[in-house]
Amino acid sequence: MDLTPRQRDALVELLNIGFGRAGASLSQLTGHRVLLDVPEVSIHPIGDLRQVLNSVFTSDVASVHQIFAGPVAGDALLVLDHTAAGMLKQLLTDDPPLPLRIDASAREVLTEVGNILLNACLGTFGNLLDVQVSFSVPQLNLDTLHGVLETLMVHRESMRYAMLVHAGFRLRDAEVRGYLVIVLSVASLDRLIRSVEQWDRA
Amino acid sequence: MGPGLTVSKVRETAMLRWLDELSDAGIFTTDESLVIRSWNRWMEQHSGLPASAAIGRPLLEMYPDLVERGFDRYYTATLGGEVSVLSQSLHRFVIRLPGPMRNEPMPQSGRIAPLIDDGTVIGTITVIDDVSERVMSEREMRRQIVAAETARATAENALRLKDEFLANLSHEIRTPLNAVIGWTRILLGRPFDEATLARALAVIDRNAAAQAKLIEDMLDMARIVSGKLRLNMGPVDLTLVTRSAIDVILPAADAKGITVRARLGDAPYAITADADRVQQIAWNILSNAVKFTPSGGAIDVTISEAPDGVRLSVKDSGEGISQDFLPHVFERFRQANASVSRTEGGLGLGLALVQDLVHLHGGRIYVESAGRGSGSTFTVVFPAPAKDLTVTAQRATVDVSLLKDQHVLVVDDDADWRDLLSIALLHAGAKPIVARSCSEALDLLRSGPVPSVVVTDIAMPVENGYALLEKLRAMGGPMATIPVIAVTAYAGPGQEAKALSAGFHTFRAKPLPPEEALGVIVETLRHLSSTR
Numbered sequence: 001m002d003l004t005p006r007q008r009d010a011l012v013e014l015l016n017i018g019f020g021r022a023g024a025s026l027s028q029l030t031g032h033r034v035l036l037d038v039p040e041v042s043i044h045p046i047g048d049l050r051q052v053l054n055s056v057f058t059s060d061v062a063s064v065h066q067i068f069a070g071p072v073a074g075d076a077l078l079v080l081d082h083t084a085a086g087m088l089k090q091l092l093t094d095d096p097p098l099p100l101r102i103d104a105s106a107r108e109v110l111t112e113v114g115n116i117l118l119n120a121c122l123g124t125f126g127n128l129l130d131v132q133v134s135f136s137v138p139q140l141n142l143d144t145l146h147g148v149l150e151t152l153m154v155h156r157e158s159m160r161y162a163m164l165v166h167a168g169f170r171l172r173d174a175e176v177r178g179y180l181v182i183v184l185s186v187a188s189l190d191r192l193i194r195s196v197e198q199w200d201r202a
Numbered sequence: 203m204g205p206g207l208t209v210s211k212v213r214e215t216a217m218l219r220w221l222d223e224l225s226d227a228g229i230f231t232t233d234e235s236l237v238i239r240s241w242n243r244w245m246e247q248h249s250g251l252p253a254s255a256a257i258g259r260p261l262l263e264m265y266p267d268l269v270e271r272g273f274d275r276y277y278t279a280t281l282g283g284e285v286s287v288l289s290q291s292l293h294r295f296v297i298r299l300p301g302p303m304r305n306e307p308m309p310q311s312g313r314i315a316p317l318i319d320d321g322t323v324i325g326t327i328t329v330i331d332d333v334s335e336r337v338m339s340e341r342e343m344r345r346q347i348v349a350a351e352t353a354r355a356t357a358e359n360a361l362r363l364k365d366e367f368l369a370n371l372s373h374e375i376r377t378p379l380n381a382v383i384g385w386t387r388i389l390l391g392r393p394f395d396e397a398t399l400a401r402a403l404a405v406i407d408r409n410a411a412a413q414a415k416l417i418e419d420m421l422d423m424a425r426i427v428s429g430k431l432r433l434n435m436g437p438v439d440l441t442l443v444t445r446s447a448i449d450v451i452l453p454a455a456d457a458k459g460i461t462v463r464a465r466l467g468d469a470p471y472a473i474t475a476d477a478d479r480v481q482q483i484a485w486n487i488l489s490n491a492v493k494f495t496p497s498g499g500a501i502d503v504t505i506s507e508a509p510d511g512v513r514l515s516v517k518d519s520g521e522g523i524s525q526d527f528l529p530h531v532f533e534r535f536r537q538a539n540a541s542v543s544r545t546e547g548g549l550g551l552g553l554a555l556v557q558d559l560v561h562l563h564g565g566r567i568y569v570e571s572a573g574r575g576s577g578s579t580f581t582v583v584f585p586a587p588a589k590d591l592t593v594t595a596q597r598a599t600v601d602v603s604l605l606k607d608q609h610v611l612v613v614d615d616d617a618d619w620r621d622l623l624s625i626a627l628l629h630a631g632a633k634p635i636v637a638r639s640c641s642e643a644l645d646l647l648r649s650g651p652v653p654s655v656v657v658t659d660i661a662m663p664v665e666n667g668y669a670l671l672e673k674l675r676a677m678g679g680p681m682a683t684i685p686v687i688a689v690t691a692y693a694g695p696g697q698e699a700k701a702l703s704a705g706f707h708t709f710r711a712k713p714l715p716p717e718e719a720l721g722v723i724v725e726t727l728r729h730l731s732s733t734r
Contacts, residue, residue, distance in 0.1 A: 028272070029292050066285070070321070093291040095344070104336050108289035108311050115287040123284060134318050135285045 003043055007193055010200035014128065015039040015165055018121035025116050030092050030171075036117075037168035039180075046160045046183060050149050053164075056179065057081050057145045062102060064114025065151070067136040068122055072129060072188045074160070075152055076122055078114035078167070080178040082142075085110055088169060088176045102142060111140045117167065117180065129195050152183055161189045228297070228310075228330035234323060236261045236277055248299045248308065248332075265297055280314045280326045288312040290333050302334050309337040374416055378409035414713045419551045421695070421711075422482075426558045430695045433476035433562055440471040440480065440505055440512055440584065447484035448503060455492050461500040471505050471512045473584040479559050480584075486552045487516045487580045494578075495520035511565065511586045517579040523571040531569050532557040560584075602630035602720060604727045609651045611635045613643040613658040613670060614689075619712070623657065626716035627723075640665035644673055652680050654730070655723050660690040660701070671705055685726045689714055 003011065019036035026034035044052055062085035064078045080088065082102060089106040092113065102110075115138045126133040141148060165180035184192065221229055222242045229242040241256040249256070261277070262269055268277075273296070276286040288296060290311040301308025310330050317325040385402040388394070394402070425431035448464055455462050473480070491501045499519040506513050523531060532553050560567040564585045571578035610632050614620050617638075624634040635653060637643035639662060647653075656674070660667035667688055674681050685707035690697070701709040707729075708722055 089291075095291065095340075103340065104333075105289070105291045105340060108287075109291045112287045112289040112292060115285065119279070119284045119286075123279075123282070126283070132283050132318075132321050132323075134283055134316065137285055137313055137315060138287055 003041075003193070006200065007197060008041060010196045011041050011163075011193075012039055014124055014196055014199070015041065015121055018124040019117075019167070021124070022117045022120035025120070026092070026113065026169075026171075029116075032091070032171050034092075035170040037166075037170065040166040042164050043189070044162050044164060046152065046162050049152075049162045049164070049181070050146070053079070053145055053149075053179070060142060061145050061148060062107075062110055063141050063143070063148050064111055064118070064138050065141060065148075066115065066118045066122075066138040068133045069136075070126075070133040071131040072125065072133060072184070072191060074182060074184040074188055076118045076183075077148070077152075077181040078117055078178055079145075079148065079181060080110070080176070084176045084178055087174065088113065088178075091169075091171050091174055091176065107140050107142075111138050114138055114140070121165075121180065121182070125192060128199055129191065160185055163189075226332075228299075228332075229327065230256070230261075231317065231325055231327045232261050232277075233325045234281060236281075236326065238264070239325060245297075245330075249297065267298060276314050277326060280316045281323055283316050283318070283323055285316070286314045288314070290337060296328065296330050301332070303338065309333050371420075375413065378413040378416075381409040382406050382413075410713065418711075419555055423551055423555055423558075425695050426555070426562070428695050431558075431562065433479060435474055435476055438473050438475045438477045438480055440473050440475075440514060441466045442470065443477060443480045444484050444503060444505060444514060447481055447488055450485055451488045451492050454489065455501065458492065458495070458499075459497045460492060460495050462503065463500060464503045466503065466505045471507075473512050473586075475563050475584060479563070483556050483559050483582060484514065486556045487514075487582070490552060491516050491518040491520065491580070494518065508583045511583045513581060513583050515579055515581045517577065519577045522574050522576040523569065523578050524574050528569065528571060532567070556582075602724060604724050604731075605630045605632040605720065608632045608655070608727065609635060609653040610723060611637065611643060611646065611653040611656045611658075613637045613640070613656065613662075613667075615639060615659065615662045619659070619689075622716050623719055626720055630720055632723075639663070640667075640670040640673070643670055644677075647674065647677065647681060653684065655726055656684055656686045657689055657719070657723065658686060660688050660697075661692050667706075668704055675705065685730060687722060687726060689719065 016038055019039055023034050023036045042052075057079070058081075060082055062080050062082060066076050068074060068076060085102055086106065089102075089109045092109055093105075095105070118138065119135070122133060122135070141151075160183055163180075163182040163184065165182070167178050167180050169176045169178070222240070225242060225244055228244045228248060229240070230238060230245050231240045233239050237258065237260050238256050241251070241253040245256070246252055256264065262274055268274060271293075276288070279286060288311060290309050293312075295307045295310040296312035297310070299308045299310070303309075309332075311333050312328060312330045314326060314328050316323045317327055382405075385405050389399065389402050422431065444466055445464070448462060452462060488501070488503070495501060495518045501519075502515075502517040504513075504515045504517075506515070557567050560582050565583050567580065567582045569578055569580050605627065610627055612620055612623050612627075612634055613636075614623075615638055620636045620638070624636055627634040633651075635646055635650060637646050641664070643656075643658070656670075658667045658670055667690070671686050674684065674686065686705070687708045687710065688701045688706040689710045689712055690701075691712040698709040707726055710719070710722055714722075
């Protein structure tokens, strides 16, 4: 599914509100100024996701996965490679790194960061659509990209789309890059795009 | 199963009871006004509040620090339908509860989620995990990593200092040797007048003494490091010892135009100590002061009572010590800056040795300096002595009358030493007999007069001092009991004990000034006459 340039701009603007909110929360939480780059958005059929992401992630990934339900339903993930995940943890907390880069503490912090970003973006969508979305507790997985994508495919027969959002965290003179993946049914995506268009016109 | 209840309702009740009574996580719920509605057994146990006391109270009033720490926004977000995950690293804890670590609440991670019924948020649920063990083990791991890192850095630094020390050492050993060799060649190579001779001897004497001191310091350090330094403790008058240390450094101070002011008091200050080592301590501190005080400066030496003993202070008007270097003053091989060490010489062993010696005496030493340019004050506090000790004069001049007409056999392959000692013995009225080797000594013993004392080197070609001692004892008769004194340049750690247990009467390290050698011989004779 292709977005018109206007739809894409509106979606980016909306996501930017969510990113701003997440950056503010992270700054407040860590005492360091955390900025999130202006998101870049593309939409792909879920079957193409592997091909798109394979070029980005060459090794195992850390992903924070949250399921949301309600009038708009789907899966939301923050995906980082292990190096980025370890770096993000270290930048956010002041603890010196342990030999195990993604230890229990790091997993917790990454889960919280993913939760903040996913809440901010999905919350913005929820406000826009004026619907109550309910969230599962986020889960952190350390797996191959293949493994992560498998969990998204299982038991889902219907045609689904993935919104791929490029997210760059900037803090303490460093940059950590990752991807936000929001998987929606055709109906949910349609509803979202239409609302975004209306919001853009308003 | 009661009437009117479905199976699923019963199962739900059972699950809730499990969460309430058996869960290893803290669980509490609130209504949409954040008033506590349930409080499980874990929360009761860890908060000390029974459910009856918690339920019905507003959460944010019961734990006002939740608002102070900004947790109210998580509850607000939760009432808006969001889930919040709270990591221990970023929040430390959710509810302030006592934990296993002193002065620190139990480390926790938590989740706050909305309770939703039919699309409407009707309350919140908070789940708390106790992560104390994980936090403690992570801290321990960090501590170990830091400790390993520190140990590695310390070891590397020690290695570097040792390298510098070795480089320094070769320089320090060569310098006095060059002066000695140079002047000796001059004297050997051409005719000289009285003035040149006096000057040459003064230079040779000074440099040889400097080198002997250097080697003494190193050996002392080796003994201390290996725990083999023994103190001959006895009553010592600190005033007297300090005065004689001042006498030693006075020429050097005069040469630099430094005034030495001593306020040592009239009365003797008695301490229990090893007189030689106290002299060494005082000498080292004083010569250090001379070394770092510029021309025209002053050194003040005072002795006074301290609450815990007797205090010796040496204050100089020198360049002082920077705050950075102060903690390292007493470390081995350390000198504040390489350029000063190069111009002033020295190995950086003196003060480390002083500190070790002071500690061996049960005393303490400290240094004060207001920084560069402000001079410094070294203070040693010796512990107070037992009251009834009487102080006797140290280092009495040698009474050589005992030596009169005594035969003393001197055995050494080093002709200079043989000559030196024989001349000193002759001057003292004794009758020296000299031998160049063990076999020559034995011949002389068989044919000549029986000496009162034998002074022998240990390391000699063919047969060493130990062999001489053994063969001499084997001769029987008076030879079985003649005291034999070992004087050797090979005075490494353990050598003295080895020599004494082999049957040597006394053991002394070379270089030994002739008057000290005479002193040792007199001591031995006195000991002999008192035991006969």
